[in-house]
Amino acid sequence: MKSDTLVKGKINPLVRPFLKWAGGKRQLLPEIVKYVPKLTSKHTYYEPFIGGGALLFELQPQKAVINDSNRELINCYQAIRDSLDELMEELSKDKYSNSETSYYHMRDLDRSAKKYADLSAVEKAARIIYLNKTCYNGLFRVNSQGQFNVPFGRYKNPNFLDEAVLRAVNKYLSSNTITLSNLDFQEAVKDAKKGDFIYLDPPYDPVSETASFTGYDVNGFNRHEQARLKKVFDDLTAKGCKVMMSNSCTDFILDLYKDYQETIKKVRATRSINSNALKRGKIDEVLILNYQVQDK
CATH class of the missing domain: 1.10.1020.10 (Adenine-specific Methyltransferase, Domain 2)
Structure with missing residues (x-):
């Protein structure tokens, strides 16, 4: 059930991802939306790893800051x-x-x-x-x-x-207060204020030594970057922002976010994009929250 305060007005079902993107969240949306907090109209939605934009387009907030390090995508x-x-x-x-x-x-x-x-x-x-x-x-x-x-x-x-999809996405982006940027994730969320909601969907920590390909950019996103993102997560928490992050359910991620272990939700996801068909299928992922929410 979508928050009736984050989203005002009629949701247009044609507003949906116009690209297929590695790590896209369309099939996980029912699970993710359960944990989206209620926000008032004065709050802003941030997504610094926008990718295909599945959650943004599902929620269709009136105020959003969306960003990606991939210049071609933005x-x-x-x-x-x-x-x-x-x-x-x-x-x-x-x-x-x-x-x-x-x-x-x-x-x-x-x-x-x-x-x-x-x-x-x-x-x-x-x-x-x-x-x-x-x-x-x-x-x-x-x-x-x-x-x-x-x-x-x-x-x-x-x-x-x-x-139809391109026109619907155009109308949504142009008729709401949507800021687009091509920045580092830390820079993209620096103006977030208390009560704002930030959804972090970074390139995932690899589940094995041979699964490190993300297809995201030429630099990749290694564990140093994951640790830097954890610092941003903590900083946003200290500011009073509400933060949700998706990542793979690896020992590294679970240990990195052990301070939030009471609000970690495990979910089963289907990986549909992999160069090896044998590696597609169900896999454990985590949603890490910095706020309490009742499971629905």
């Missing part, structure tokens, strides 16, 4: 909000066809610094949306040079121009 949100007609016109062009030739031509644009630099912000956003919907398994993955390197997906009829 550019997509900005293009949908600020240049929707131009973006849809771009995606309608013949060069965005469901063919291997078109796919690899578009994918390889970032192999040339000059070719990529010559693309407009709208063209860059269209490229990412197109690649995301036509690449293998809907991954966003780059190599050590920051080049998109997922192979062609061979789908029969990928919908990379979902006009």
